[in-house]
Amino acid sequence: MFPCGVPLTPVAAAVMIEEERYGEHLRERSRVPRRTTSDGGRGVGPVPTSARPRRITIEDVARSAGVSRQTVSRAVNDKPEIDPATRQRVLRVAQSMGYRPSRFARGMVGPRLTTLGLVIADVLNPFFPEVVSGVLAAADERGWQVAVYSTGSALERETAVARTVVDHVDACVAFLLDPGAIELIHRSGMPFVLLDNEHRPPSVNGGRIDFATGMRQAVGHLVERGHRRIAMLDDRGRPDAGDHGTRHSLFLRAAAEHGLPADEDWVFPAANSLEGGAAAMDDVLAGGFAATAVLGYNDLIAIGAMRRARDRGMRVPEDCAFVGCDGLTLSRLVDPPLTTLTVDKELLGRAAVRQVAAQMTGAGTGETVIVPRLVVRASS
Amino acid sequence: MFPCGVPLTPVAAAVMIEEERYGEHLRERSRVPRRTTSDGGRGVGPVPTSARPRRITIEDVARSAGVSRQTVSRAVNDKPEIDPATRQRVLRVAQSMGYRPSRFARGMVGPRLTTLGLVIADVLNPFFPEVVSGVLAAADERGWQVAVYSTGSALERETAVARTVVDHVDACVAFLLDPGAIELIHRSGMPFVLLDNEHRPPSVNGGRIDFATGMRQAVGHLVERGHRRIAMLDDRGRPDAGDHGTRHSLFLRAAAEHGLPADEDWVFPAANSLEGGAAAMDDVLAGGFAATAVLGYNDLIAIGAMRRARDRGMRVPEDCAFVGCDGLTLSRLVDPPLTTLTVDKELLGRAAVRQVAAQMTGAGTGETVIVPRLVVRASS
DNA sequence: CAGTGCTCCGTGAACGCTCACGGGAACGTT
DNA sequence: AACGTTCCCGTGAGCGTTCACGGAGCACTG
Numbered sequence: 001m002f003p004c005g006v007p008l009t010p011v012a013a014a015v016m017i018e019e020e021r022y023g024e025h026l027r028e029r030s031r032v033p034r035r036t037t038s039d040g041g042r043g044v045g046p047v048p049t050s051a052r053p054r055r056i057t058i059e060d061v062a063r064s065a066g067v068s069r070q071t072v073s074r075a076v077n078d079k080p081e082i083d084p085a086t087r088q089r090v091l092r093v094a095q096s097m098g099y100r101p102s103r104f105a106r107g108m109v110g111p112r113l114t115t116l117g118l119v120i121a122d123v124l125n126p127f128f129p130e131v132v133s134g135v136l137a138a139a140d141e142r143g144w145q146v147a148v149y150s151t152g153s154a155l156e157r158e159t160a161v162a163r164t165v166v167d168h169v170d171a172c173v174a175f176l177l178d179p180g181a182i183e184l185i186h187r188s189g190m191p192f193v194l195l196d197n198e199h200r201p202p203s204v205n206g207g208r209i210d211f212a213t214g215m216r217q218a219v220g221h222l223v224e225r226g227h228r229r230i231a232m233l234d235d236r237g238r239p240d241a242g243d244h245g246t247r248h249s250l251f252l253r254a255a256a257e258h259g260l261p262a263d264e265d266w267v268f269p270a271a272n273s274l275e276g277g278a279a280a281m282d283d284v285l286a287g288g289f290a291a292t293a294v295l296g297y298n299d300l301i302a303i304g305a306m307r308r309a310r311d312r313g314m315r316v317p318e319d320c321a322f323v324g325c326d327g328l329t330l331s332r333l334v335d336p337p338l339t340t341l342t343v344d345k346e347l348l349g350r351a352a353v354r355q356v357a358a359q360m361t362g363a364g365t366g367e368t369v370i371v372p373r374l375v376v377r378a379s380s
Numbered sequence: 381m382f383p384c385g386v387p388l389t390p391v392a393a394a395v396m397i398e399e400e401r402y403g404e405h406l407r408e409r410s411r412v413p414r415r416t417t418s419d420g421g422r423g424v425g426p427v428p429t430s431a432r433p434r435r436i437t438i439e440d441v442a443r444s445a446g447v448s449r450q451t452v453s454r455a456v457n458d459k460p461e462i463d464p465a466t467r468q469r470v471l472r473v474a475q476s477m478g479y480r481p482s483r484f485a486r487g488m489v490g491p492r493l494t495t496l497g498l499v500i501a502d503v504l505n506p507f508f509p510e511v512v513s514g515v516l517a518a519a520d521e522r523g524w525q526v527a528v529y530s531t532g533s534a535l536e537r538e539t540a541v542a543r544t545v546v547d548h549v550d551a552c553v554a555f556l557l558d559p560g561a562i563e564l565i566h567r568s569g570m571p572f573v574l575l576d577n578e579h580r581p582p583s584v585n586g587g588r589i590d591f592a593t594g595m596r597q598a599v600g601h602l603v604e605r606g607h608r609r610i611a612m613l614d615d616r617g618r619p620d621a622g623d624h625g626t627r628h629s630l631f632l633r634a635a636a637e638h639g640l641p642a643d644e645d646w647v648f649p650a651a652n653s654l655e656g657g658a659a660a661m662d663d664v665l666a667g668g669f670a671a672t673a674v675l676g677y678n679d680l681i682a683i684g685a686m687r688r689a690r691d692r693g694m695r696v697p698e699d700c701a702f703v704g705c706d707g708l709t710l711s712r713l714v715d716p717p718l719t720t721l722t723v724d725k726e727l728l729g730r731a732a733v734r735q736v737a738a739q740m741t742g743a744g745t746g747e748t749v750i751v752p753r754l755v756v757r758a759s760s
Numbered sequence: 761c762a763g764t765g766c767t768c769c770g771t772g773a774a775c776g777c778t779c780a781c782g783g784g785a786a787c788g789t790t
Numbered sequence: 791a792a793c794g795t796t797c798c799c800g801t802g803a804g805c806g807t808t809c810a811c812g813g814a815g816c817a818c819t820g
Contacts, residue, residue: 057776068800073778083798098569103495103548104487105776108805112484113548115527123513124709129503136503136530145548147495148528150516168483168493168525189478274713303713329504333654333683335715437806448770453808463768485806488775 056099065093076101114144117169119161119176121153126328127345134349135173142357153237173352177239191359193352198245205359207352207368211247214341214372218323219254221374222293227321228260231291233280233301236269247297270301277304292320299324299331299340306379321380336378343372436479445473456481494524497549499541499556501533506708507725514729515553522737533617553732557619571739573732578625587732587748591627594721594752598703599634601754602673607701608640611671613660613681616649627677650681657684672700679704679711679720686759701760716758723752
């Protein structure tokens with residue numbers, strides 16, 4: 001685990017950091033096991049999970065405490081019809097036996113907890129935390145639990161995630177791209193809201209962001225500032241049925257409306273990350289388009305590109321202006337602050353939950369549309 | 381084969397079902413009439429069970445499709461011992477009736493899904509997404525589900541969240557401060573790992589960040605750069621049993637070790653946000669301490685403070701240097717890039733899951749310690 | 761023609777819990 | 791003395807599913 005026994009001095013560490021990826025900086029001190037589970041016979045060494053001891057049930061506790069199931073139930077559930085002394089005794093026994101009521105058995109009989117599945121691409125993408133926040137808040141208001149799944153932005157993982165979701169939650173809000181995965185969840189019949197997918201099947205409810213209006217604002221703003229040579233950095237991870245709805249095509253349409261020269265050549269694919277934006281910026285500069293403005297698929301890509309441009313000695317916005325999409329908190333903090341199409345992501349999450357709730361009561365819902373707002377900052 | 385003659389046709393069933401598809405969630409609490417089916421002998425034809433919203437069970441599908449429970453189960457679960465034609469027919473009926481197997485009933489009998497509860501303060505705080513990412517990844521490797529709860533950084537909400545957690549998950553990884561909430565979860569007996577809490581009870585397993593080493597690095601670095609008047613902006617949201625372990629006291633100790641004048645007066649409380657950092661910076665400047673360096677409880681506070689300083693015309697790091705804690709991605713992107721004590725938050729999450737897993741197998745675990753590293757950038 | 765195997769399907773039983781109900785003390789009331 | 795009340799506590803039933811078993815029907819053997 002340790003690369004070397006002696007800890008690095010602060011200075012040495014500081015120097016090596018900027019270059020290196022995180023090393024293993026984990027120390028684990030093991031402690032003696034707290035409670036030895038009643039050794040079931042041949043126990044030697046760490047007991048593997050395969051030797052699955054039978055679960056401790058309410059019956060076990062009842063027997064051990066010399067009362068009935070129901071009395072144990074009353075004790076652990078804080079019901080009134082029980083003698084305080086008995087309750088204490090039962091609770092002590094239960095505790096000492098390590099008894100924990102089964103969620104499943106409880107769910108079978110009592111009022112059922114609704115678990116909402118939330119499928120996102122990647123928590124590390126700063127777009128999602130805000131959505132998650134909205135979903136958590138709205139779910140909490142309804143007394144729901146939220147199970148979060150991440151596809152890791154990997155299209156091929158979506159099907160696996162969808163399969164898990166179908167089995168383990170009652171309703172689902174998802175960012176998904178793979179039609180197979182979408183179909184899987186849809187077919188399961190659970191309430192389902194699909195977010196931010198331009199190719200959403202008509203029978204699936206969804207929420208989308210009105211980037212038609214947004215792109216028109218963004219391009220209009222740049223044109224107003226005198227730009228005519230505008231490049232776009234597209235997210236290459238998304239399927240490009242370029243016909244309609246994608247930011248890609250909406251950008252081209254908006255550009256055409258303003259009589260700009262922009263066509264497919266002006267759209268550069270970028271990986272959805274800062275690094276992806278930087279790399280795409282290199283392509284723009286190498287392409288000889290002499291673009292005076294760059295519009296990113298999202299803030300992450302735009303910021304990556306902007307930083308690369310500065311690193312190459314360009315002035316922002318004099319030599320090149322930058323505009324992003326999404327309106328991340330981050331966009332306000334970078335230098336220069338980024339002009340961006342701000343989307344109320346938290347609202348998107350809340351609205352999705354509301355739609356799901358509507359589906360539960362049998363009401364059809366349709367789609368939610370969120371209109372972005374252009375926030376002009378120093379980058380353009 | 382079936383006692384009462386004519387089973388419902390799929391179509392008819394589909395029509396009458398549509399309204400009560402989500403019965404599991406709507407289910408009313410009064411259960412006086414337990415069951416209207418299985419009338420005991422004087423069969424007068426199929427009784428329409430549409431009296432109240434009752435969940436559609438495998439039994440309903442079986443009846444409607446003219447087969448047994450088990451056959452429906454086989455069809456739904458893709459088991460081999462079934463005629464392909466039968467499977468198709470059953471699936472069609474099930475689909476048209478809107479049948480969805482109950483998670484709870486399944487969990488009762490089959491292999492149980494472990495749900496890990498993850499309690500964080502606020503997804504919008506950029507510290508947490510990385511932890512979440514680590515937890516999700518590690519949980520996924522073990523085939524666990526993760527339910528995320530947010531306290532909204534509100535101490536008074538912690539108890540409520542803890543109560544929910546205790547009832548609805550199998551194990552728990554949490555950022556919690558309220559001793560009552562912690563006790564609640566601990567007492568439930570579920571595997572539990574408490575993160576980043578300097579006042580963790582000894583009997584609770586946990587993970588912490590070694591800020592003793594970290595603070596020494598940070599202060600040492602600033603001293604090396606010639607600073608002797610260093611202020612700290614503390615998180616005022618955390619209980620300050622200032623005795624040991626808190627960044628607050630570790631800062632003072634490190635300062636003392638370097639013979640700096642810093643004492644309690646040099647520590648300023650700040651709300652845990654950019655705005656909080658900015659406001660605290662105002663206090664520092666108003667206090668007349670002439671600090672030449674500011675150390676933030678975390679990056680958020682440090683960045684807020686740094687921006688405020690710049691807005692007031694100060695040069696960074698010439699007039700005042702800034703150092704943060706946590707090593708957020710953000711810290712690299714602000715201007716100037718922030719010197720910070722980088723913590724591998726993803727590893728923290730992973731390690732926590734590993735500890736929880738260890739507790740499940742009965743092995744004692746102890747604590748995980750993560751050592752931060754100082755990343756020096758342009759802000760100092 | 762009995763025996764054997766295979767395919768497909770149905771019947772208890774069990775999972776662990778809570779609800780409704782009923783019953784027995786202990787006490788007070790008529 | 792008989793009766794109603796209150797307080798505790800126990801018993802049967804059911805929640806919806808899968809597992810283990812068994813059995814009917816058929817084809818293929820010896």
